[in-house]
Amino acid sequence: MSLLHTVNKSAFNKDTLLSCLAICQAKHSVLLIEDGVYGAMKSSPCREKIERLSAKGVSFFALAVDVKARGLSDMLINDVTLASDQDFVNLVVQHSATQSWY
Amino acid sequence: MTETQTTTAPKKILFVNTRAPYGSSMARDALDALLAASAYEQDLSVLFLGEAVFQLLRNQNPKAISMKNLAATLPVLPMYDIKQIFVQKSALSSRGLSIDDLVLPAKVLGEDEIATLMGSQGAILSF
Numbered sequence: 001m002s003l004l005h006t007v008n009k010s011a012f013n014k015d016t017l018l019s020c021l022a023i024c025q026a027k028h029s030v031l032l033i034e035d036g037v038y039g040a041m042k043s044s045p046c047r048e049k050i051e052r053l054s055a056k057g058v059s060f061f062a063l064a065v066d067v068k069a070r071g072l073s074d075m076l077i078n079d080v081t082l083a084s085d086q087d088f089v090n091l092v093v094q095h096s097a098t099q100s101w102y
Numbered sequence: 103m104t105e106t107q108t109t110t111a112p113k114k115i116l117f118v119n120t121r122a123p124y125g126s127s128m129a130r131d132a133l134d135a136l137l138a139a140s141a142y143e144q145d146l147s148v149l150f151l152g153e154a155v156f157q158l159l160r161n162q163n164p165k166a167i168s169m170k171n172l173a174a175t176l177p178v179l180p181m182y183d184i185k186q187i188f189v190q191k192s193a194l195s196s197r198g199l200s201i202d203d204l205v206l207p208a209k210v211l212g213e214d215e216i217a218t219l220m221g222s223q224g225a226i227l228s229f
Binding site: 035043072074 | 125153156159160169
Protein backbone atom coordinates (compact mmCIF):
# COMPACT_ATOMS: atom_id res chain seq x y z
CA MET A 1 0.00 0.00 0.00
CA SER A 2 1.04 3.59 -0.50
CA LEU A 3 2.44 5.14 2.63
CA LEU A 4 3.17 8.76 3.50
CA HIS A 5 6.14 9.34 5.79
CA THR A 6 6.63 12.66 7.57
CA VAL A 7 10.01 13.50 9.12
CA ASN A 8 10.54 16.55 11.36
CA LYS A 9 14.16 16.18 12.57
CA SER A 10 17.33 17.46 10.90
CA ALA A 11 19.35 14.77 9.10
CA PHE A 12 22.58 16.46 10.27
CA ASN A 13 22.23 15.51 13.93
CA LYS A 14 19.57 12.79 14.10
CA ASP A 15 19.03 9.37 12.46
CA THR A 16 15.29 9.97 12.03
CA LEU A 17 15.38 10.44 8.24
CA LEU A 18 17.80 7.53 7.87
CA SER A 19 15.40 5.23 9.77
CA CYS A 20 12.56 6.38 7.51
CA LEU A 21 14.51 5.85 4.28
CA ALA A 22 15.50 2.34 5.38
CA ILE A 23 11.90 1.16 5.07
CA CYS A 24 10.79 3.30 2.12
CA GLN A 25 9.55 1.48 -0.98
CA ALA A 26 8.26 2.42 -4.44
CA LYS A 27 5.01 4.44 -4.32
CA HIS A 28 5.77 5.67 -0.82
CA SER A 29 6.08 9.42 -0.32
CA VAL A 30 8.31 11.24 2.13
CA LEU A 31 7.34 14.73 3.31
CA LEU A 32 10.02 16.67 5.18
CA ILE A 33 8.60 19.19 7.65
CA GLU A 34 9.97 21.57 10.35
CA ASP A 35 13.70 20.84 10.95
CA GLY A 36 13.25 17.80 8.68
CA VAL A 37 13.68 20.11 5.66
CA TYR A 38 17.44 20.34 6.38
CA GLY A 39 17.58 16.71 5.15
CA ALA A 40 16.62 17.94 1.65
CA MET A 41 19.74 20.11 1.31
CA LYS A 42 22.31 19.32 -1.37
CA SER A 43 24.82 18.86 1.46
CA SER A 44 22.50 16.43 3.30
CA PRO A 45 24.12 13.23 4.61
CA CYS A 46 21.08 11.43 3.10
CA ARG A 47 21.39 12.95 -0.39
CA GLU A 48 22.58 9.78 -2.17
CA LYS A 49 19.93 7.63 -0.49
CA ILE A 50 17.21 10.13 -1.45
CA GLU A 51 18.37 10.19 -5.09
CA ARG A 52 18.56 6.40 -5.27
CA LEU A 53 15.07 5.96 -3.76
CA SER A 54 13.67 8.72 -5.96
CA ALA A 55 14.89 6.78 -9.04
CA LYS A 56 13.06 3.72 -7.66
CA GLY A 57 9.72 5.53 -7.45
CA VAL A 58 9.69 7.10 -3.98
CA SER A 59 8.38 10.70 -4.06
CA PHE A 60 10.10 13.34 -1.93
CA PHE A 61 8.54 16.59 -0.75
CA ALA A 62 9.56 19.43 1.57
CA LEU A 63 7.03 21.75 3.18
CA ALA A 64 7.51 25.11 1.43
CA VAL A 65 6.84 27.33 4.48
CA ASP A 66 9.51 25.50 6.50
CA VAL A 67 12.02 25.68 3.63
CA LYS A 68 11.42 29.40 3.20
CA ALA A 69 11.58 30.06 6.95
CA ARG A 70 15.06 28.53 7.12
CA GLY A 71 16.43 30.23 4.00
CA LEU A 72 16.96 26.96 2.08
CA SER A 73 15.02 27.72 -1.12
CA ASP A 74 18.12 27.64 -3.37
CA MET A 75 19.88 24.78 -1.57
CA LEU A 76 17.66 21.77 -2.16
CA ILE A 77 18.21 18.48 -4.00
CA ASN A 78 16.42 18.46 -7.39
CA ASP A 79 14.49 15.28 -6.54
CA VAL A 80 12.68 17.06 -3.69
CA THR A 81 9.48 18.93 -4.64
CA LEU A 82 8.19 21.88 -2.61
CA ALA A 83 4.77 21.23 -1.07
CA SER A 84 2.23 23.85 0.08
CA ASP A 85 0.09 23.33 3.18
CA GLN A 86 -2.75 22.32 0.83
CA ASP A 87 -0.41 19.75 -0.82
CA PHE A 88 0.29 18.35 2.68
CA VAL A 89 -3.43 17.74 3.17
CA ASN A 90 -3.74 16.18 -0.32
CA LEU A 91 -0.80 13.86 0.37
CA VAL A 92 -2.40 12.64 3.60
CA VAL A 93 -5.67 11.94 1.76
CA GLN A 94 -3.99 10.24 -1.22
CA HIS A 95 -2.05 7.70 0.87
CA SER A 96 -3.52 4.78 2.77
CA ALA A 97 -1.77 5.78 6.02
CA THR A 98 0.73 8.25 7.41
CA GLN A 99 3.81 7.22 9.39
CA SER A 100 5.16 10.10 11.44
CA TRP A 101 8.89 9.96 12.23
CA TYR A 102 9.82 12.32 15.08
CA MET B 103 39.44 42.64 49.10
CA THR B 104 39.61 39.97 46.45
CA GLU B 105 35.90 39.33 46.94
CA THR B 106 35.08 42.93 46.04
CA GLN B 107 37.21 42.62 42.95
CA THR B 108 35.55 39.47 41.68
CA THR B 109 32.07 40.97 42.02
CA THR B 110 32.89 44.24 40.27
CA ALA B 111 35.24 43.11 37.48
CA PRO B 112 33.43 42.30 34.22
CA LYS B 113 32.79 38.58 33.95
CA LYS B 114 33.61 36.65 30.81
CA ILE B 115 30.41 34.91 29.75
CA LEU B 116 30.10 32.63 26.72
CA PHE B 117 26.68 31.94 25.19
CA VAL B 118 26.76 28.59 23.37
CA ASN B 119 24.10 27.96 20.72
CA THR B 120 23.56 24.33 19.70
CA ARG B 121 20.10 24.24 18.03
CA ALA B 122 18.66 25.01 14.60
CA PRO B 123 16.51 28.18 14.54
CA TYR B 124 12.79 27.26 14.43
CA GLY B 125 12.34 23.62 15.54
CA SER B 126 12.36 24.75 19.17
CA SER B 127 12.42 28.06 21.06
CA MET B 128 16.04 27.58 22.18
CA ALA B 129 17.61 29.83 19.53
CA ARG B 130 15.19 32.65 20.35
CA ASP B 131 15.71 32.13 24.12
CA ALA B 132 19.49 32.35 23.68
CA LEU B 133 19.20 35.61 21.77
CA ASP B 134 16.80 37.12 24.34
CA ALA B 135 19.12 36.13 27.21
CA LEU B 136 22.13 37.52 25.35
CA LEU B 137 20.50 40.89 24.65
CA ALA B 138 19.33 41.10 28.28
CA ALA B 139 22.83 40.28 29.54
CA SER B 140 24.33 42.95 27.30
CA ALA B 141 22.78 45.60 29.59
CA TYR B 142 25.14 44.60 32.45
CA GLU B 143 28.42 45.52 30.75
CA GLN B 144 29.99 42.11 31.03
CA ASP B 145 32.47 40.59 28.59
CA LEU B 146 30.12 38.61 26.34
CA SER B 147 30.87 36.16 23.53
CA VAL B 148 28.64 33.93 21.40
CA LEU B 149 29.51 30.58 19.88
CA PHE B 150 27.45 28.70 17.27
CA LEU B 151 28.03 24.93 17.43
CA GLY B 152 26.64 22.14 15.24
CA GLU B 153 23.04 22.68 14.13
CA ALA B 154 23.14 26.27 15.43
CA VAL B 155 25.08 27.43 12.36
CA PHE B 156 21.70 27.24 10.57
CA GLN B 157 20.61 30.23 12.73
CA LEU B 158 23.06 32.37 10.74
CA LEU B 159 21.90 31.45 7.23
CA ARG B 160 20.86 34.26 4.91
CA ASN B 161 17.39 34.53 3.28
CA GLN B 162 15.38 33.23 6.26
CA ASN B 163 11.70 34.15 6.12
CA PRO B 164 9.65 32.47 8.89
CA LYS B 165 6.59 34.72 8.53
CA ALA B 166 4.39 31.87 7.25
CA ILE B 167 5.20 29.70 10.30
CA SER B 168 4.48 32.67 12.63
CA MET B 169 8.02 33.01 13.98
CA LYS B 170 10.29 36.04 14.29
CA ASN B 171 13.16 36.20 11.81
CA LEU B 172 16.29 35.36 13.83
CA ALA B 173 18.65 36.25 11.01
CA ALA B 174 17.19 39.77 11.00
CA THR B 175 18.07 40.28 14.69
CA LEU B 176 21.48 38.58 14.89
CA PRO B 177 23.32 41.26 12.84
CA VAL B 178 22.58 43.83 15.62
CA LEU B 179 24.82 41.96 18.11
CA PRO B 180 27.91 44.11 17.40
CA MET B 181 25.80 47.21 18.22
CA TYR B 182 25.08 45.72 21.65
CA ASP B 183 28.84 45.52 22.25
CA ILE B 184 28.86 41.77 21.57
CA LYS B 185 31.79 41.72 19.20
CA GLN B 186 33.09 38.23 19.85
CA ILE B 187 31.04 35.98 17.58
CA PHE B 188 32.35 32.50 16.78
CA VAL B 189 31.25 29.57 14.62
CA GLN B 190 32.47 25.98 14.60
CA LYS B 191 34.43 25.29 11.42
CA SER B 192 33.45 21.61 11.14
CA ALA B 193 29.76 22.50 11.63
CA LEU B 194 29.90 24.75 8.57
CA SER B 195 31.86 22.34 6.35
CA SER B 196 29.77 19.28 7.20
CA ARG B 197 26.66 21.24 6.16
CA GLY B 198 28.17 22.47 2.88
CA LEU B 199 28.21 26.08 4.15
CA SER B 200 30.85 28.79 4.07
CA ILE B 201 31.28 32.06 5.94
CA ASP B 202 29.73 33.84 2.92
CA ASP B 203 26.40 32.09 3.60
CA LEU B 204 26.13 33.79 7.02
CA VAL B 205 24.35 37.02 7.99
CA LEU B 206 27.19 38.34 10.15
CA PRO B 207 30.99 38.21 10.15
CA ALA B 208 31.82 35.46 12.62
CA LYS B 209 35.23 34.08 13.49
CA VAL B 210 35.66 30.44 12.46
CA LEU B 211 37.12 28.16 15.14
CA GLY B 212 38.43 24.59 15.20
CA GLU B 213 37.73 22.24 18.12
CA ASP B 214 41.02 23.03 19.90
CA GLU B 215 40.30 26.76 19.72
CA ILE B 216 36.78 26.14 21.04
CA ALA B 217 38.26 24.26 24.01
CA THR B 218 40.59 27.22 24.68
CA LEU B 219 37.69 29.68 24.36
CA MET B 220 35.52 27.71 26.79
CA GLY B 221 38.44 27.33 29.18
CA SER B 222 38.93 31.09 29.37
CA GLN B 223 35.35 31.88 30.50
CA GLY B 224 33.98 32.81 33.91
CA ALA B 225 30.65 31.24 32.95
CA ILE B 226 29.16 29.35 30.01
CA LEU B 227 25.45 29.36 29.20
CA SER B 228 24.37 26.62 26.80
CA PHE B 229 21.22 26.77 24.67
